[in-house]
Amino acid sequence: xxxxxxxxxxxxxIPLELSLKKAEKKNKIKAFxxxxxxxxxxxxxxxxxxxxxLYRSVDDRMVTDMLPKTYKAMEQWDGKDLPEEEVFExxxxxxxxxxxxxxxxxxxxxxxxxxxxxxxxxxxxxxxxKNFEEGNYKEQIMxxxxxxxxVEYWRALKRRAPSYTYYxxxxxxxMYENEEGKIVQVPEDRRxxxxxxxxxxxxxxxxxxxxxxxxxxxxxxxxxxxxxYSNLLMICVLLPFWTSLLVRTAxxxxxxQQQGIVNDFFVMIGLVADDNRPEMMxxxxxxxVAMTQILLPFMxxxxxxxxxxxxxxxxxxxxxxxxTPFISFWKVYFPLTVPGIGAGCLLVFILAIGYYITPALVxxxxxxxxxxQIAYHMKSTLDWSFASAxxxxxxxxxxxxxxxxxxxVGIDNIKLG
Amino acid sequence: xxxxxxxxxxxxxxxxxYLFICTCVFFFLIAPxxxxxxxxxxxxxxxxxxxxxxxxxxxxxxxxxxKDMIYGTKNPWGLxxxxxxxxxxxxxLGSVLxxxxxxxGLSSRxxxxxxxxxxxxxxxxxxPLIISxxxxxxxxxKAGLAATHTxxxxxxxxxxxxxxxxxxxxxxxxxxxxxxxxxxxxxxNPVNTFMKITLPLILPGVISGGLFxxxxxxxxxxxxxxxxxxxxxxxxxxxxxxxREQLSxxxxxxxxxxxxxxxxxxxxxxxxxxRSERLRGINR
Numbered sequence: 001x002x003x004x005x006x007x008x009x010x011x012x013x014i015p016l017e018l019s020l021k022k023a024e025k026k027n028k029i030k031a032f033x034x035x036x037x038x039x040x041x042x043x044x045x046x047x048x049x050x051x052x053x054l055y056r057s058v059d060d061r062m063v064t065d066m067l068p069k070t071y072k073a074m075e076q077w078d079g080k081d082l083p084e085e086e087v088f089e090x091x092x093x094x095x096x097x098x099x100x101x102x103x104x105x106x107x108x109x110x111x112x113x114x115x116x117x118x119x120x121x122x123x124x125x126x127x128x129x130k131n132f133e134e135g136n137y138k139e140q141i142m143x144x145x146x147x148x149x150x151v152e153y154w155r156a157l158k159r160r161a162p163s164y165t166y167y168x169x170x171x172x173x174x175m176y177e178n179e180e181g182k183i184v185q186v187p188e189d190r191r192x193x194x195x196x197x198x199x200x201x202x203x204x205x206x207x208x209x210x211x212x213x214x215x216x217x218x219x220x221x222x223x224x225x226x227x228x229y230s231n232l233l234m235i236c237v238l239l240p241f242w243t244s245l246l247v248r249t250a251x252x253x254x255x256x257q258q259q260g261i262v263n264d265f266f267v268m269i270g271l272v273a274d275d276n277r278p279e280m281m282x283x284x285x286x287x288x289v290a291m292t293q294i295l296l297p298f299m300x301x302x303x304x305x306x307x308x309x310x311x312x313x314x315x316x317x318x319x320x321x322x323x324t325p326f327i328s329f330w331k332v333y334f335p336l337t338v339p340g341i342g343a344g345c346l347l348v349f350i351l352a353i354g355y356y357i358t359p360a361l362v363x364x365x366x367x368x369x370x371x372x373q374i375a376y377h378m379k380s381t382l383d384w385s386f387a388s389a390x391x392x393x394x395x396x397x398x399x400x401x402x403x404x405x406x407x408x409v410g411i412d413n414i415k416l417g
Numbered sequence: 418x419x420x421x422x423x424x425x426x427x428x429x430x431x432x433x434x435y436l437f438i439c440t441c442v443f444f445f446l447i448a449p450x451x452x453x454x455x456x457x458x459x460x461x462x463x464x465x466x467x468x469x470x471x472x473x474x475x476x477x478x479x480x481x482x483x484k485d486m487i488y489g490t491k492n493p494w495g496l497x498x499x500x501x502x503x504x505x506x507x508x509x510l511g512s513v514l515x516x517x518x519x520x521x522g523l524s525s526r527x528x529x530x531x532x533x534x535x536x537x538x539x540x541x542x543x544x545p546l547i548i549s550x551x552x553x554x555x556x557x558x559k560a561g562l563a564a565t566h567t568x569x570x571x572x573x574x575x576x577x578x579x580x581x582x583x584x585x586x587x588x589x590x591x592x593x594x595x596x597x598x599x600x601x602x603x604x605x606n607p608v609n610t611f612m613k614i615t616l617p618l619i620l621p622g623v624i625s626g627g628l629f630x631x632x633x634x635x636x637x638x639x640x641x642x643x644x645x646x647x648x649x650x651x652x653x654x655x656x657x658x659x660x661r662e663q664l665s666x667x668x669x670x671x672x673x674x675x676x677x678x679x680x681x682x683x684x685x686x687x688x689x690x691x692r693s694e695r696l697r698g699i700n701r
Contacts, residue, residue, distance in 0.1 A: 024527065027525065027527035028527045028528070028529050030522075030525070030527070031522045031523075031525035031527045031528040031529075032522065032528065032529060033522070034518050034519060034521050034522025034523075034525070035518075035519045035522035035523055035528065035534055035538075036522075037515055037518060037519070038515040038516065038518065038519035038538060038578060038582075039519070039534060039537060039538065041515060041574075041575075042537060042538065042540070042541070042575065042578070043537070044556075045553065045556050045571060045572075045575055046540070046541060046549070046552060046553065046556070046575050047537065047540065048556070049552040049553060049555045049556040050544075050548070050552045052552070052555050052556070052559075053548075053551060053552055053555065056555070214442045214445070215442075217435060217438050217439050217442065218439050218442045218443060221435075221436075221439045233443060235683070236443045236446050236447040237446060238683050238686075238687070239447065239450065239676075239679065239680060239683055240446055240447065240449075240450060241683075242632060242679040242680075242682050242683045242686070243450060243675065243676055243679040244635075244636045244653065244656075244672075244675050244679065245636055245638070246636070246638060246653055246656040246657060246660065246672075247450075247453065247656075247672040247675050247676060248449060248450070249660065250453065250656070250660055250664065250668060250669070250672055251449040251450060251452050251453050251672070252449060253660065253664055254452055254453070254456065254464050254664070254669075255449060255452055257464070257465075259465050260465065261452065261465075261466070293445060293446065293449060296442075296445075296446055297446070325428055325431075350543070350545070351545075353545065354544075354545020354546055354547050354548065356546065356547050356639055357638055357639065357657070360661075361657075361660050361661065371545065371547040374547050374548075374551065375547060375550075375639075375642075378550075378551060378554070378643065379642075379643075384551075384555075387551055388551060391547065391548040391551050391552075392548075394545060394547075394548060395544060395545070395548050398543070398544065398545060402543065
């Protein structure tokens with residue numbers, strides 16, 4: 001018993017299956033073409049440059065290419081004692097070329113990142129070099145400055161020999177490769193980055209916590225009040241949300257200054273003496289207070305949108321089944337708000353961990369975060385590869401948090417306003 | 418929110434504590450904005466309420482700082498405002514155009530690799546601003562667009578599109594695709610269908626996305642600090658410089674203007690949101 005499978009044909013005589021597949025493919029291409037302009041734009045101007053950061057953070061060919069003869073001569077050097085005459089000679093020749101090309105400044109900057117004090121001795125060498133006689137460069141260079149006779153500087157020079165390096169990443173977590181090639185921590189008093197990473201984490205965590213504690217009750221109130229009142233109160237959340245970040249930071253600078261209103265108030269209620277007003281700005285307190293207020297709407301809005309969907313009859317049911325208000329809240333209401341809590345906390349935490357403007361203005365020295373350090377290296381020291389390395393470390397952390405969040409709650413729960 | 422009569426006393430107390438906490442939080446949110454307002458009318462140079470102001474003495478108030486903002490010597494605000502609006506308007510147009518078209522493609526159920534593409538498109542919103550700033554700066558420096566208006570506008574389009582993509586995709590989730598099919602079956606070409614049918618229906622989403630993009634560009638300071646030269650100074654840059662160097666009352670006058678502007682934007686965004694919800698309600 002066999003039934004001849006008859007193919008269904010369209011009016012053109014093409015099998016329907018094929019025709020449908022073709023249409024499907026056409027639709028796919030159409031949809032993709034619509035997305036294409038933005039996708040390409042972002043890939044070229046944004047995603048690719050982030051990849052470029054990765055390249056910059058490990059690329060070290062500049063120094064390598066500037067001192068070709070030196071590094072060739074250094075291949076034989078074991079790094080224990082001062083190098084031989086030929087290294088000095090090669091270095092002299094390389095450096096002379098750089099001085100002639102007027103690009104020695106770049107070398108000085110780069111080497112100074114490696115070891116402090118390089119810049120000044122390179123400059124001094126440049127001045128003295130004009131009077132150098134031929135031969136015996138080791139003696140002549142060493143006589144320019146005593147640091148040239150210090151093997152540490154030559155080791156620092158040799159460390160920059162490879163074209164690619166992960167040194168910037170080590171520096172970002174206060175580590176370095178010592179003379180024996182082991183990775184060790186820098187001395188205790190110079191571990192600035194570790195402090196910054198920990199502080200950034202601490203500030204982000206606490207700001208998230210404060211935001212959560214403050215946002216939960218008001219989101220609940222907004223979600224349970226009748227519309228006409230809640231719309232009015234919603235303005236209190238949305239107005240700061242739409243107001244410029246700098247305006248809000250400015251208002252905190254006015255409020256928290258020593259002669260400011262907050263201090264006036266404390267003096268008035270007798271909390272502090274008039275001549276002993278506490279410093280509330282240019283420290284961590286200022287950062288916490290201002291960041292919490294600025295990021296609070298980002299916590300309220302997702303919480304509100306989740307709470308709005310929870311039917312009030314659920315709480316009533318909980319109560320009617322004998323739960324006290326607290327128990328029915330804890331067992332019924334709270335678990336239902338978890339997606340909102342997740343979205344709000346993620347949003348606030350991610351925003352807080354990359355914060356830059358507010359800490360820079362109200363944070364002072366003890367309130368600056370890792371972003372400030374990145375900006376500092378971008379704008380002041382111009383150590384762009386180090387800034388890239390730190391930026392990528394931060395980005396890795398942020399992406400890891402997203403990944404965990406996506407596993408736990410699901411990324412689709414984020415809503416805007 | 419009235420409590421039922423049978424509420425036990427200690428829950429009643431808890432309820433009042435809860436309301437008190439809420440009041441405090443609302444106060445904490447909104448009060449800082451209102452400090453700026455009166456102080457910008459201060460006749461004196463100090464950023465504290467003078468005794469005259471506390472007595473509501475008319476002489477203690479003046480428009481001095483507003484005049485300084487507009488007519489002041491070597492005044493940076495005129496140029497900054499011009500640049501800010503110029504950049505924000507073009508960045509908004511660019512974001513809306515690219516974002517809306519992309520959202521149309523994204524909400525099609527035929528879109529391949531939807532999750533991945535969506536992640537790529539909203540990545541500028543996810544990545545911390547400082548990193549975006551560094552990356553965009555590297556690109557603009559290479560492309561020779563650093564310290565140009567074009568460069569800043571492109572940067573702000575990058576930062577603004579995710580908002581447009583999100584709001585328009587959200588509007589499109591409630592969109593009834595049979596109306597566009599109906600239009601097509603009646604002989605309308607796709608462009609015509611989009612202009613006459615789809616666009617009017619998703620317009621609230623497009624405009625509110627545009628508002629987000631506008632505000633993002635208008636307030637943006639991190640990326641602009643990397644990119645801008647002296648010629649491209651914007652209001653946020655001037656405020657940033659002013660706040661770092663010396664907090665002058667002129668800044669408060671500017672800030673007051675910005676608060677007024679954000680109030681207007683808030684009102685329009687809210688109206689749009691309600692309209693969009695209403696439209697979506699009908700579609701369902």
